[in-house]
Amino acid sequence: MTQIAFLGLGVMGSAMAANLVRGGATVTGWNRTADRPTVAQAAAAGVTIAPDLRSAVESATLIFSCLGDMPDVEQVLLGAATLAPAGALFVDFTTIGSVGAIAIGQSLTAQGFGFLDAPVSGGDVGAQRGTLTIMVGGDPAAFDRAQPWLACMGQTIRHCGPIGSGQAVKLCNQVLAAGHMMALCEALALAQSQQIDPQLVVEVCSTGAAGSWALTNLGPKILDQDFAPGFAIEHMQKDLRLVREATGDRPAPITDLADRVFSQVAALDGGQGAKQGTQAASRAYGQATD
Numbered sequence: 001m002t003q004i005a006f007l008g009l010g011v012m013g014s015a016m017a018a019n020l021v022r023g024g025a026t027v028t029g030w031n032r033t034a035d036r037p038t039v040a041q042a043a044a045a046g047v048t049i050a051p052d053l054r055s056a057v058e059s060a061t062l063i064f065s066c067l068g069d070m071p072d073v074e075q076v077l078l079g080a081a082t083l084a085p086a087g088a089l090f091v092d093f094t095t096i097g098s099v100g101a102i103a104i105g106q107s108l109t110a111q112g113f114g115f116l117d118a119p120v121s122g123g124d125v126g127a128q129r130g131t132l133t134i135m136v137g138g139d140p141a142a143f144d145r146a147q148p149w150l151a152c153m154g155q156t157i158r159h160c161g162p163i164g165s166g167q168a169v170k171l172c173n174q175v176l177a178a179g180h181m182m183a184l185c186e187a188l189a190l191a192q193s194q195q196i197d198p199q200l201v202v203e204v205c206s207t208g209a210a211g212s213w214a215l216t217n218l219g220p221k222i223l224d225q226d227f228a229p230g231f232a233i234e235h236m237q238k239d240l241r242l243v244r245e246a247t248g249d250r251p252a253p254i255t256d257l258a259d260r261v262f263s264q265v266a267a268l269d270g271g272q273g274a275k276q277g278t279q280a281a282s283r284a285y286g287q288a289t290d
Contacts, residue, residue, distance in 0.1 A: 008076070133156040
């Protein structure tokens with residue numbers, strides 16, 4: 001029987017672990033901050049909560065992780081590697097960029113473990129519904145081993161190439177996601193300035209060539225001034241930093257614009273704006289419902 005460990009039970013990880021349980025997996029979860037509400041949600045869904053990292057991974061043949069940034073992934077995964085069974089397969093959903101994924105992969109494979117970088121897209125809604133897009137880099141045999149369980153969490157699952165390839169596609173995804181958010185906020189502000197109901201823009205434009213995931217899913221949240229984080233601004237800022245590192249000297253005007261807007265909103269409320277969802281970018285354009 002496949003024993004699965006899930007490391008990182010935040011907004012995304014807790015929902016993903018719950019979907020693994022619904023898919024018939026035996027899942028032991030662990031989170032560095034044990035008293036987060038999302039940990040309780042995972043437990044309620046049938047995830048066994050481990051008191052420490054050793055208890056989570058010592059019997060696991062498949063180890064999933066959904067963490068914050070490269071230092072978190074490095075600390076947790078390399079720590080888990082000292083405790084996990086020989087031959088365990090690590091699958092990391094964190095967005096850390098190709099360079100980071102390759103470094104982690106080289107370290108783990110040198111110790112006899114398998115590794116896949118598998119960043120995701122679809123936000124908290126996709127995590128809850130099991131409809132995430134999962135972009136995977138790594139050995140094809142390792143991908144085949146993980147794929148049945150990835151299917152419990154995602155709807156579109158693509159093997160993109162060797163380790164680091166999933167991260168490369170994810171960074172492209174984040175440029176698109178950030179650009180769509182800037183366009184959405186500007187369009188709703190334009191509607192307001194023309195005395196047009198922004199709800200009409202969401203309803204009508206969602207059906208045409210301008211339709212997007214952001215317009216359909218986050219447009220209504222902007223109108224309701226619901227800035228609860230499905231994907232927090234601070235996480236998007238981290239991803240745009242990785243995009244900028246990958247871009248180098250090449251022009252990236254959309255990335256630059258999005259970074260300025262998200263930084264402006266992140267600084268609001270004494271710096272707490274960074275904890276809000278990316279739809280809070282609308283605060284830089286003026287509330288569509290003011």
